[in-house]
Amino acid sequence: MSGPRILMIDDDAELGAMLTEYLAGEGFDTTLVTTGDAGLTAALGGGYAAVLLDIMLPRIGGLDVLRRLRAASRVPVIMLTARGDDVDRVVGLELGADDYVPKPCYPRELVARLRAVLRRSEAAALVAPASIEAGPIRLETEARRVIVAGEIVDLTATEFNLLERLIRAGNRVVAKDELSREVLGRPHETYDRSIDVHMSHLRRKLVERGVDETVLETVRGVGYRVNRA
Structure with a gap:
């Protein structure tokens, strides 16, 4: 039986593959998408327990993805932001993100934040x-x-x-x-x-x-x- 389905939208394919493998070991079924437009389409398609969203994305930026997603969906969103980039974090939270994790991120911290968001959404x-x-x-x-x-x-x-x-x-x-x-x-x-x-x-x-x-x-x-x- 597969675990919670997670959508990761991140153009860093190497990091995405590493995190996908790590999350699989923690019981998550993760789909990686590398562009903003494809990620938005996938997120709006439903079926995901949470979304991991990078801010810097090609075609459609992460904040625009979040803005459009929040107009139609309440799916929990964790932003992946550059370490020390407080402006993007505040804007993302104002647009409706549930939490953020600075990059480069520690996989264990990401899993902890992800589980916390899922617990809150299932409460x-x-x-x-x-x-x-x-x-x-x-x-x-x-x-x-x-x-x-x-x-x-x-x-x-x-x-x-x-x-x-x-x-x-x-x-x-x-x-x-x-x-x-x-x-x-x-x-x-x-x-x-x-x-x-x-x-x-x-x-x-x-x-x-x-x-x-x-x-x-x-x-x-x-x-x-x-x-x-």
């Missing part, structure tokens, strides 16, 4: 009750939907998990390190802005549906909480 079957609410926000855990004023808010898997974690915390402030460990699957590092970017994107989507921007409260230097007042 819906393990939670109850079927829905929880915070003010105008209704979060349907089994369907993985967020509804405001009768309309579905289109969230990524990471944004959904962040919102669920905060709502379940009640009025308690949830520290960034706690959110990073439980939602991203890794400790929060001093200069890592991933949680902040995801939260900014989440807040913007909720505000666009009429939710007051103060509902998701930033507690400076600590973390975030849902303000139910």
Whole structure:
């Protein structure tokens, strides 16, 4: 029985072949595609549990692939970015990527990030009750939907998990390190802005549906909480 199907979009064929072989040893069934346009077509075709997406790609760049993919699919995406290229990482997270791994990447770190993303995307079957609410926000855990004023808010898997974690915390402030460990699957590092970017994107989507921007409260230097007042 084959493991989760992973799509890798990377024009470095040698690296791709090495990672594909390593992932196979970890139980993943990986397909390698080396151009942006072919990768986008494959990703939109469905059937993949997650996508590993390089930023630098021929024909269509990785960020454009991500933008077009997110318009039609919620499949988890891990970006492969140049080490130290913070701008691409932030833009990718704002476009809806779930996580990133700097290149050259360590295969064990990639597998750990991949498994964390898959665990988060599969968490819906393990939670109850079927829905929880915070003010105008209704979060349907089994369907993985967020509804405001009768309309579905289109969230990524990471944004959904962040919102669920905060709502379940009640009025308690949830520290960034706690959110990073439980939602991203890794400790929060001093200069890592991933949680902040995801939260900014989440807040913007909720505000666009009429939710007051103060509902998701930033507690400076600590973390975030849902303000139910």
